[in-house]
Amino acid sequence: MSRVRRGRRSWWWRYPLALAMIGFALLPVLWVVSASLNPAKTLVGASLLPENPGFVNYDDLINHPSYPYETWLWNSIKITVISVSLTVMITTLAGYALSRFRFAGKKAFMTGILILNVFPAVLSIIALFGMMQQIGTQISWLGLDTHGGLIAIYVSFGMGINVLLVKAYIDRLPRELDESALVDGATYGQVFRKIVFPLIRPIIVTVSVLQFFAVYGDFVIARVMLRSTDNLTVMVGLLLFQTQRFEQDWGVITAGAVLASLPVLLLYIPVQKYVISGLTSGSVKE
């Protein structure tokens, strides 16, 4: 329950305020959806309720002569799903080991993760660019303008905080659960697969969603790493689209923006609870 002191505080004047705040939150969303349904296509004189709403813009977007929107969307989904899967695999294995094993260098390792976590990828963007260009001369699928290279960067930078989240979660599971299985002759691998992994599903959902948001929403790294039109992610494509045809193709751009947001929204709604718990972890220990 929240700090309820009902009856003591008057509340009616807070409704208009809430309404104003909801307007601030929703206006942009309503506006973009309405613009995407407006066949007039331009920004000029756009009103919130379009005349003759329809899906013309969406048609034009899918059949756009020079921008392969579907390919971009597919690229984004592919890159995101692979990055998230790798991140979950790496962070759960490492989180389990960090939580349950004692080994030399563990403390240094944890400090290393913390330090690495401090410097976001964008700070090293020049070095990442130079490095990918160098690697590409030897390993072609990992160089510039490849999805392999981009995924490697996302996975590396998504690890830090997520390993710590998983470790903290496993720390809270009673040790007796896995220890009794070990006594019964199970290997660590079996304990991890059969006991630990099913128990940590909530944190896996949190980690997946946060990483999904980060990777799917990124455009700066993708912008620097990817070159050819067919290789772009939907965020980079959208940005390109709007810088080149901001006013003429406004309707198509908004249709693109709405479609690009859909995967995130569809994912977000069922798992809201986990995301919020992920956001608050660290601030409030309940």
Added chain:
Amino acid sequence: MLTKDQRVPTSLYVRTALITVAFAVGALWLVRALLLDGLVMLASVVSAVTIFLLLVYLRRRYSAMRWMAIGVVFAALFGVYPILFNIYIGFTNMGNGHLFSKEQSIERLESEQYLPEGSSTFEWKGYQSADGYAIVLIDADPPRFVSESGADETVELDPNGEPPATIDDYRVMAPNQVLPIIDSLADLDFGDPDAPVRIQSFRAAAASQQRYRYDADLDAVIDLSNGVPHQAKEGSWVGPDGGELVPGFISVVGADNFDRFLSNDNLRTPLLRVVVWNFAFAFFSVALSFLVGLGVSMLFDDLPGRRIIRALLIVPYPIPVLVSVLIWRSMLNPDLGTIGEFLAAIFGSSPQFFLDPMWTRIALIVVNIYLSYPYFYVVTSGALRVIPEEQYDAAEVDGAGPWQRFRYITFPQLTVIVMPLLIASFSFNFNNFNLVYIFNNGNPPMADTIIPVGQTDILISFIYKLAFVTSGASDYGLGAAISVALFVVVGSITWFQIRATRALEAR
């Protein structure tokens, strides 16, 4: 006699040995290739990672690390190495025309061909097969067949002067087959790799020769067409007349890049202005988003209907930042956007949100509040629940009004709880490239500067401009040097954060 149980480890040993050898050979090949290209740093980090993996998987002592090995490899290659490499780049001249190692630059120059003066050109006809392309030089004496794979043989023309339709596996191509691929054909070398024949135009092909050769004794690249040496000097191949060959190479220039923005007024002044705005932007973004989020959770969390209010107010959170900023960008457009029109209707004219630096800054912070308040709303509404109810009751008994209760109970306790998050958010916003770049690309531009920099640029977007936008004059060295400064700022902020967290835990 071996029992069945004892044989299993033997096969396991064999398998382990095979995998180890295959892995080690692959890694060695990669390291060798990198070294041949002069990429010493990359070769060392690949070696280190290889040794680490071998140790961890072969020695039982390090078995706990097996669970983390893949993660460590990723982090080392794409997390730690870029940071070190970035620092290194800060001390080099890397940039446009200096993108390669010396070895790579030599390799590229030596692969350049030229057409010696007085060499004759030939009429050609294209052929293709599963192995690739070939051409026949019809008016050579005698007519020759030269292929991409290096073949060079004479051919007989028929009485009409036409070459055969098929030669070995190759079939002649019609002009309409040649036309669409003429550009890719022009990139191919036909015949002897040392003096290959190249296509000059739709009609003509000619034998070309190697243009440059590196002389290790002189440490210079010789232009074989005229014998002029180009001396290696600070990352460039400099000829006697001062002309440089392209591409040059990366070379260490010491602290020059740092010197440049410390001693050069043309760089220092804009950089200082960027830094001041960068701190202001991060501070106001965090402070105002936090206050809005806190206000929302204090005012609406105990209203009847709060579930719906809460669900609606969190809506901006999952929308991709790019999409939200694009929407705001268009709504604020003074001539076309909804808000622009609305303000114009009330005040007669709309502020120039993209041209006037002050209004651009205000708009940036408002948009950032939109993006960030849901986070602080969620966080503060969780944190408020932790403050014990009794304290409020006691305060009320003592006659404290709502403001005093907030001032002396809620605010101090809350800030302590969320301080680490506030600092983390400050650090995030200090590098909030996405918002600044999408909203107005750091513009409006600063006047009287020799470098491209805008009045709303923050350090990271400034670095991006230096490195990736200035067409033809990308300066990675300078950008990387500024990133190093950014590492220091971000590092210090985090140090404060860790101390704040410790202080909180000590309570």
